[in-house]
Amino acid sequence: MNIELLNTGSELMLGRVLNTHQQWLCRRLADLGCVVTRQVAVPDTAHDIQSAVREALSRADLVIATGGLGPTSDDLTRDLMAQLLGKKLRLDEAVLDHIKKRFAARNLPMLKNNEVQALVPEGALVLANLNGTAPGLAMKIDEDGRWKMEDEQTLHAPSSILNSPSSRSPKWLIMLPGPPRELRPMFDNFVVPLLRREFPPDAPFVCRTLRTSGIAESLVQAKIEAPLNTLAAAGLEIGYCARTGQVDVRLSARGGNGKKIVRAAEAIVQKILGAQIYGFDDETIETVVVRLLTERKKTLVVAESCTGGCIANHVTNVPGASAVFLGCFVTYSNEVKQKFLGVRAETLAAHGAVSEVVAREMAEGARSQLGADFALAVTGIAGPDGGTKEKPVGTVFVGLAGDFGTVVERKFNPFERETFKEVTAWQALEMLRVRMVCP
């Protein structure tokens, strides 16, 4: 089964917004055993959208298109797809009623241009929009692969559509609205059941990601490749994805033995890499840290200077964090470091705010202020300004205080500001994880 994803939107091509639909939809589909074979993004122009849909339908059994269903003049998808498939648009009274009610509930006037969202191509399934106005649309393409081509001359390879082996089984074209909080529940509520019915998985797909830290990509491969040879011959696929200080190892397989193969591979890699594996699948470092703290009934407090709340923000993204996370001080100025964390004026004068000693005093001060089991503290130079020869931009001290005492590590993260904050937050949480699993 081939699945293609088509994201429409000139804002994507101009780089004005990040395409979060790709990751979200690809992930959901992979979890259903349906791996997306191609993703395409095109601008909001009739020619680009129609030719992309035609090409996708020539290759795929299922095409999911996002965007272009709204009320404004650049929302073209509804009209173009009806035209491409030779269908008329009809006014759906139930949808119109839903739109009117949404405006009324908000005491807003409903403008005429919102009515276009109630037009649906004849024969299309209407997918209700629980969080917005424009419904989704699902269209089954005739089993013999015949649909009306309005504009044949722009078609790249008409013969391949009609003759391709998959054109004999029905194809589906599903259109979803662009805003994520409209698209996501619509996909879960209506598209998932449709896919389960129309495309029951033939060969289950099993995938497991092992997330490692502190080891280079080439070294990870060198260590695990040979021991996995037999499983690779049996169908195991191995993928690597490197980030700063981290490497994800992805183990996957298809078919009846897929689960067994992936489990065996995971056991081998676990034995080789041990505690260098910090998490599995989507587990983030903050999820792992909150889980470990919860299991051990320990509490955490954080004192952040240069990371400016980034660590606290990550930790509080985890549901249930409130049981182990007491709070955080974002202490940008020296006065605040003194007043709330008890950092001594002499220490600041002698060593500067970005120093091993200040990181230590921040961690110890934060820990004793809130009576926490662990305290993390960071102080550094995020840039773009503020660097010196001895402490260039990117220099950072990470302190960890606990009943074992206090340790401080010096790191160098010479990246632009946001990456600096993210990488430093990651390192701080990883320090805490390692301390908990290898005390």
Added chain:
Amino acid sequence: MNIELLNTGSELMLGRVLNTHQQWLCRRLADLGCVVTRQVAVPDTAHDIQSAVREALSRADLVIATGGLGPTSDDLTRDLMAQLLGKKLRLDEAVLDHIKKRFAARNLPMLKNNEVQALVPEGALVLANLNGTAPGLAMKIDEDGRWKMEDEQTLHAPSSILNSPSSRSPKWLIMLPGPPRELRPMFDNFVVPLLRREFPPDAPFVCRTLRTSGIAESLVQAKIEAPLNTLAAAGLEIGYCARTGQVDVRLSARGGNGKKIVRAAEAIVQKILGAQIYGFDDETIETVVVRLLTERKKTLVVAESCTGGCIANHVTNVPGASAVFLGCFVTYSNEVKQKFLGVRAETLAAHGAVSEVVAREMAEGARSQLGADFALAVTGIAGPDGGTKEKPVGTVFVGLAGDFGTVVERKFNPFERETFKEVTAWQALEMLRVRMVCP
């Protein structure tokens, strides 16, 4: 000029990572006047990569491919492109030397599998990697459109490649490494000068985005459409992009008059929407708030409960924030709210932590603790648990204290946890912005 972007990586198709290259590269290219016409992502398999590159080259003058240049077994791009274009790979001694030096500088052993990164197709330009091992590669395709097809039967439309009008001018295929901090400086240092030389812009592209808040997408269009009619007839393109509580209006035009048309359109929209425009182009709400605070020489402190550091994290992403941002208290527990913000026990007992009065006391306490001009405070229920009938999950109180007094707004953001935090942080910063521009 047609530009296509090709992102390779099975991790993209499995939804394991977010494709940040698309936004970054599309944005950089648009700023150079080169709008990407299509973006495609495919998995790390030979057939998918080669057919996607062939198709892209059949349509585009420039194809930029990302990923697949690393040292591991799933890094196929280098080999596949050489094969597709009928070129042999040669060992580049300078690249090998660079790789050896990077490993030596880190006191790491260089494994044999890293050497493949020093192989480059004959005739390719080598783009140095300042932050990693694998170089980028740029290949000029023969002017007559002839390059060697190893595997013709998988090609969808060979004739269109050789006969398309653009096949008579030279085409470029540029390959960049996957890690963002390797790709980005390589693009800026080497690809931008190459593009300026090879593809001087013929019709300048001008684009301006006006970011609005508190007004529905359909209403934005209804207000500005008719007044922009004349400019639209002269070539103005108008795009809309809606997010929770926000709508971006994108004004763009091409050609010699483009700048004049976009400027005139901007003046019209500014006059109509006024203070509902919070920023321009890439300005985020935090950038605007830090700019306004800096201009007015005012300081800010933040007290966050349910947003857990999200506001502070946004504010400290802005370079120069340290001049106006004093600090933040993330007060998850009631004890911490009392101890550091002076919230009264009676208030907590009478109204609960999620209440108008607690938001008020948090804001006033934080402001007086640090002697700031403004204090923002939020308390609410991020979920998934903790909701009641009167205060369901998503309920949040946002307080703003200043020399004008204290105001508190009740909001309802019934979204999943991270979206709840982001939307609430946005609303808090927008409250401060509106207070500063319309006191």
